[in-house]
Amino acid sequence: MLESFFKLRENNTTVRTEFTAGLTTFLTMAYIVVVNPAILHSAGVPFEQVFMATVITAIVGSLMMGLLANYPIAIAPGMGLNAYFASVVATQGLSYQTVFGTVFIAGILFLLLSFTTLRETLINKIPDSLKFGITAGIGLFIAFVGLKNSGLVVPNEANIIGMGDLTNPMVMLTIAGLFLTLVFYVLNIRGALFLGMVITGILAYFMGQIQFEGVISTPPTPVFFDLDIAGVFSHGLYTIIIAFLLVTLFDTTGTIIGVAEQGGFMKNGKLPRSKQALLADATATTVGSVFGTSPATAYIESTSGVAAGGRTGLTSLFVSLLFAISIFFTPIISVVAGVPAITSPVLIIVGSFMMQGLAKIDWKSFDEAFPTFITMIAMPFTSSIATGIAVGFITYPLMKLARGKGKEVHWLIYLFAFLFLLQLIFFPMNG
Secondary structure (H helix, E strand, C coil), X not given: XXXXXXXXXXXXXXXXXXXXXXHHHHXXXXXXXXXXXXXXXXXXXXXXXXXXXXXXXXXXXXXXXXXXXXXXXXXXECCCHHHHHHHHHHHHXXXXXXXXXXXXXXXXXXXXXHCCCHHHHHHHHCCHXXXXXXXHHHHHHHHHHXXXXXXXXXXXCCCEEEECCCCCHHHHHHHHHHHHHHHHHHCCCCCHHHHHHHHHHHHHHHCCCCCCCCCCCCCCCCCCCCCCHHHHHHCCCXXXXXXHXXXXXXXXXXXXXXXXXXXCCCECCECCCHHHHHHHHHHHHHHHHHHCCCXXXXXXXXXXXXXXCCCCHHHHHHHHHHHHHHCCCHHHHHHHHCCHHHHHHHHHHHHHHCXXXXXXXXXXXXXXXXXXHHHHHHHHHHCCHHHHXXXXXXXXXXXXXXXXXXXXXXXXXXXXXXXXXXXXXXXXCCC
């Protein structure tokens, strides 16, 4: 039944491979069930409530992605968006119930847009130079996250970043895990990325980097939040709604394109079943706001599952199931999330996989090459996928106009270039 529903044979994959891919994706993004509650708790939201809301959002979004779109793309509350949520509460003196109201409205708008052809058309009309730039930029972004989290690179006053302390146990463990995983991969060992994480975890245990404080715990009871929708309008929080809407729209769109390019899902520059894929994150955002978390987005960590062989929605289904199970194993997940050496090697390696599309760029045509370049480097340098996408969307039509090729650019690209310019000027955010 699973084989026919998810078309495993057509996609040259198996249930075992899809499970390994799902487990790999889950482990690389499991940190969100700890980090997201911590960030929103700083805004006064109860930790346990956000924990359950995070899990519910991931379950709903990933399940819909798997069943409706049949893609190995996981969905959960987005990093950066949660930090922006906390900053809005802190700087504008608003209650978190009111800000959750803006998330809910943004989610409803997402749902409405998902039933139109706008987002689908946008994915299909994004130029190849921007698509490959987005994919490569996400690759650099997640590789940098892996390097930074592990301590391999650290802040440096002279050059902003510098080499970390190679004698630090966590750094040493990351390097060991990286080389072990690389060896497994070049030897074509099935599930090499996941095997690398397992062995790195074992090494971490014997090095004293892992300390278990329990295995199973009773999950908190989820409750519906009392959203302050009226407060959204009384405070005139329209720009905040637009900010959530735009950033989540392009963060998710960019990530889906990146994962789709890596997995070979794009057909003649178009993504089949894109409407269903976009509907999944819109629904997850709406559901998440009701239970008490910030907007959801497709996760760049899905690329680790694709690298591990995931090719269908069965991968996302397994991710959803693992998130459901995770509510009973919070102590173990907290430990894994707290040891970056376990997941950082995977992020670094997957980052390299995502550079492949750059070979398809015509680097001699500067009006194509530069937008790719600036999109790619802006993501890690600004710590923001959305900012990289914005810069690329602004740069591409400007260069085409300068070359007298303005008519080659779809009107949607011009529209969003203008919207992104407004966003960068009036309400920029990271993540």
